Amino acid sequence: MEGELKAFVESLERNMTPEDVITLEACMDCKLCGHACAWYLATGDEKLHPTYKTKLIRDVYHSYMTLEGRVATALGLRKAPTLEDVRERMQSFWQCTACGRCTLTCPLGLSTRRVVRLGRAAYTDAGLSRANPTIKSIIENTENLRHSFGLTIPQVIGRVGLFLQNEGIEVPVEVHGADLLFVCPAAGNTKIPDYGIKMVKILNAAGVSYTVSPRVVDTGTEIDHIAVHHKLSRVMLEEWEAEADRLGVKQILLVECGCDVRTLYAEASEALGRPLKYPVVSVDALMLELIKDGRLPVEPLNTRITLHDPCYATRLSGLGEIFREILSYVTTDFVEMTPNREYNYCCNGGAGGMRLPENTELRRKISVLKANQIKLTGAELVTTPCVVCSLSLEDTCNVYGLAQPGERMVQVLFEVVYDAMEQALARRGELDRMYMPAELIGRDPDFFDAHSIGGRMAMLAHLPDFDKLVDWLEQDPIVKRFAATHPSVMDQLRGLRELAECPNC
Amino acid sequence: MLITLLDIVAPIVFTIFLVGLGLRLGRLLKALLFRQHFRGVTPNFIGAPPRMPLGAALKAVLIGPFAHFHRKSNSLWGYGLIAYHIAIITEVTGYTLSALILGARLLAGQPVPDVARHLEHSYNTSPSNLLAIIFGNGEALQSHFLFGSLAPVFVGVTWVAVGFAVVGNMALMITLLLRRSSAIVSDMDEASRGVRVAGRRPWDRMLVRTLIFCIIWTELFARLELVPGIVFVHAALGLALFTLFPFTYLFHIVYGFFAIAVATRRRMVGTIA
Ligand code: SF4
Ligand code: SF4
Numbered sequence A: 001m002e003g004e005l006k007a008f009v010e011s012l013e014r015n016m017t018p019e020d021v022i023t024l025e026a027c028m029d030c031k032l033c034g035h036a037c038a039w040y041l042a043t044g045d046e047k048l049h050p051t052y053k054t055k056l057i058r059d060v061y062h063s064y065m066t067l068e069g070r071v072a073t074a075l076g077l078r079k080a081p082t083l084e085d086v087r088e089r090m091q092s093f094w095q096c097t098a099c100g101r102c103t104l105t106c107p108l109g110l111s112t113r114r115v116v117r118l119g120r121a122a123y124t125d126a127g128l129s130r131a132n133p134t135i136k137s138i139i140e141n142t143e144n145l146r147h148s149f150g151l152t153i154p155q156v157i158g159r160v161g162l163f164l165q166n167e168g169i170e171v172p173v174e175v176h177g178a179d180l181l182f183v184c185p186a187a188g189n190t191k192i193p194d195y196g197i198k199m200v201k202i203l204n205a206a207g208v209s210y211t212v213s214p215r216v217v218d219t220g221t222e223i224d225h226i227a228v229h230h231k232l233s234r235v236m237l238e239e240w241e242a243e244a245d246r247l248g249v250k251q252i253l254l255v256e257c258g259c260d261v262r263t264l265y266a267e268a269s270e271a272l273g274r275p276l277k278y279p280v281v282s283v284d285a286l287m288l289e290l291i292k293d294g295r296l297p298v299e300p301l302n303t304r305i306t307l308h309d310p311c312y313a314t315r316l317s318g319l320g321e322i323f324r325e326i327l328s329y330v331t332t333d334f335v336e337m338t339p340n341r342e343y344n345y346c347c348n349g350g351a352g353g354m355r356l357p358e359n360t361e362l363r364r365k366i367s368v369l370k371a372n373q374i375k376l377t378g379a380e381l382v383t384t385p386c387v388v389c390s391l392s393l394e395d396t397c398n399v400y401g402l403a404q405p406g407e408r409m410v411q412v413l414f415e416v417v418y419d420a421m422e423q424a425l426a427r428r429g430e431l432d433r434m435y436m437p438a439e440l441i442g443r444d445p446d447f448f449d450a451h452s453i454g455g456r457m458a459m460l461a462h463l464p465d466f467d468k469l470v471d472w473l474e475q476d477p478i479v480k481r482f483a484a485t486h487p488s489v490m491d492q493l494r495g496l497r498e499l500a501e502c503p504n505c
Numbered sequence B: 001m002l003i004t005l006l007d008i009v010a011p012i013v014f015t016i017f018l019v020g021l022g023l024r025l026g027r028l029l030k031a032l033l034f035r036q037h038f039r040g041v042t043p044n045f046i047g048a049p050p051r052m053p054l055g056a057a058l059k060a061v062l063i064g065p066f067a068h069f070h071r072k073s074n075s076l077w078g079y080g081l082i083a084y085h086i087a088i089i090t091e092v093t094g095y096t097l098s099a100l101i102l103g104a105r106l107l108a109g110q111p112v113p114d115v116a117r118h119l120e121h122s123y124n125t126s127p128s129n130l131l132a133i134i135f136g137n138g139e140a141l142q143s144h145f146l147f148g149s150l151a152p153v154f155v156g157v158t159w160v161a162v163g164f165a166v167v168g169n170m171a172l173m174i175t176l177l178l179r180r181s182s183a184i185v186s187d188m189d190e191a192s193r194g195v196r197v198a199g200r201r202p203w204d205r206m207l208v209r210t211l212i213f214c215i216i217w218t219e220l221f222a223r224l225e226l227v228p229g230i231v232f233v234h235a236a237l238g239l240a241l242f243t244l245f246p247f248t249y250l251f252h253i254v255y256g257f258f259a260i261a262v263a264t265r266r267r268m269v270g271t272i273a
Helices: A003-014 A017-024 A050-065 A067-074 A083-093 A114-124 A133-147 A153-167 A184-190 A195-205 A221-226 A228-245 A258-272 A283-293 A311-315 A320-330 A357-366 A366-379 A387-399 A413-428 A443-450 A453-460 A465-477 A477-485 A489-501 B002-034 B055-074 B074-106 B125-134 B140-177 B205-221 B231-249 B249-268
Strands: A180-182 A211-214 A249-253 A280-282 A301-307 A330-333 A381-386 A411-413 B110-116 B119-122
Touching: A003 A050, A003 A083, A003 A114, A003 A381, A003 B249, A017 A050, A017 B002, A050 A067, A050 A114, A050 A133, A083 A114, A114 A489, A133 A153, A133 A221, A133 A228, A153 A184, A153 A195, A153 A280, A153 A453, A153 A465, A153 A477, A153 A489, A180 B249, A184 A195, A184 A221, A184 A387, A195 A413, A221 A228, A221 A381, A228 A258, A249 A258, A249 A283, A258 A280, A258 A311, A258 A387, A280 A283, A301 A320, A301 A413, A320 A330, A320 A413, A357 A387, A366 A387, A381 A387, A381 A413, A381 A477, A381 B055, A387 A411, A387 A413, A387 B002, A411 A413, A443 A453, A443 B140, A465 A477, A465 A489, A477 A489, B002 B125, B002 B231, B002 B249, B055 B074, B074 B125, B074 B140, B110 B125, B110 B140, B125 B140, B125 B231, B140 B205, B205 B231, B205 B249
Parallel strands: A180 A211, A180 A249, A249 A280, A301 A330, A301 A381, A381 A411
Antiparallel strands: B110 B119
């Protein structure tokens, strides 16, 4: 057996659980799983059928991992998949969002999703997935920088700090003994300019005790779900826990990202081989509690809103009802999509659907089902508790003409909560509650300098490569996108440029 | 002739069956003993979904696919599948019960009927005779031997099962012949309105389905006593199915129980897939 094929089979051997054995043995190849898969339904392409992926893994399993299969292969009665076959089918494993909808129609409840993850892990362990430039970059960026988009810690702090300072908002950085550790998923801090801002304003306004880390700036979602690199995924989780240890926090705050939800709800214990050390609180559960407690005042919006259930948060982690409960407090005109909850159609963006550029055309084609769902609701706004879903849905609304040109028809759920909160705070004359976090209120100036974003930005200025960081910020498309709605950020940037050119001025 | 053939092949078939069964189930046993296990969900996840009761989870796994998809996408196939499975589960339970009773009586040294010669008491323990007792458990002689005074109840229940089998299997056969097996022939929901998917007619399904079709009709003819000795044809076809069982999709009957158990467990904790 060739080296890469051997590594592929060894990876399957290593990662396969009894449940996976049942899945591979029980499948009848009846093809009913295709009835649920948007990729297949919208194209009718057999290569996008769930069984196109499961068949390869089943063939490898039967040919190389079972006694009668090995005998039959040796006698020439069975054609075992070759390395070429494995390579040829690789793309199909990433033309799938591992959304698990196919399980809902399988008469035996088999999880194709688990097979997809087994397959992705095998491609990654065998080094084959590195043939894809995006997956390669995710793995290498995570290995080298612990950030799947390849941002350095100064870049993340510099960009978020720039936006926060522009808005006059503070966040607590590296505050030991805070209740919650807030780590933003890479997609959030890379693709959504004001992800940090509105979320931070909510936490500040409600007086939540939290801290951000200056060391852990990515949750590892992509390495766990796109690359399915179990070893790196474990490293990311362990580093996350170690940072929680170091900072002495009580809980880990799970922010709005469906893949993070699934990782922390289910995959973490598999990757770590033990349950996560820290209690996890999802930001949605937290916001709901804050609203119910009255710590987060909200005034319902009158906009007609529909909810997209993220596969990873609803179907794969069972959180659907929390989102609806939140919406019952922040909107007066909520309308359900059909089908909804665990039966909802995928946004087609998760687990690589959105991140891999070669999927763009196909993703847009299959999103016709999603566009139909949205159109049928007559909603003015779509909300979802997942950053990647929101990016994918935004694109879908634009492609299918559901949104007016330039209009943002999709908002992450916390943005809707934010609007309802801002409305309530404005009426009470308490908007200033959003600017200062509980952990920094009343602190002495030294503490403040060491633990505020302003202080951290000042520290960045002492880095030897600070001028290069400013160059990068000036070219950064996210800074430009932010500047389109917040032009004053350019003044902040000019300030940083001056500091870079004359550090002692 | 057929009886002689049955006597010769039955031991071979059962050996093949048992080896196949051992191989396929052995893999699960090996996995349970030596492979890493999925360690479940994070226990201290605040806001985790409430645990779904077992009954509700089982219902979702067993009925969900039909209620949300198959009933809408391909109703003839969907209803046919349900009818057929009601029948097959009842029939297989009946055969298993019969085999167990027969085994117990043999162990107790009691005489058995001789089906070919219509004798109530004999010591004919040839494979063909034993198979004719089990597979012909709906006929008067055998059912009386197996179930005594409860024979009419057993026969009544299995008559209903045969009815379901005829209807269900016909529906599946028709969808297969029309290449509508696993096809989408009507709308599943508004969002996918107009989506249609072609079906298939794979040779292994055709073979198994035809075999089952013949088994059902031979059973019917045997019960109605239309063709003398047809129970042996019924038994021979049953043996053919036994041979295929470990090596075709039919094995889902065994693994399906495990699959449904793990799917139910996933449902209960809200992870579904
Ligand atoms: S529906 Fe289930 S049994 Fe049928 S092919 Fe798909 S995974 Fe296999
Ligand atoms: S997991 Fe989702 S995208 Fe992948 S095959 Fe199943 S339904 Fe299709």
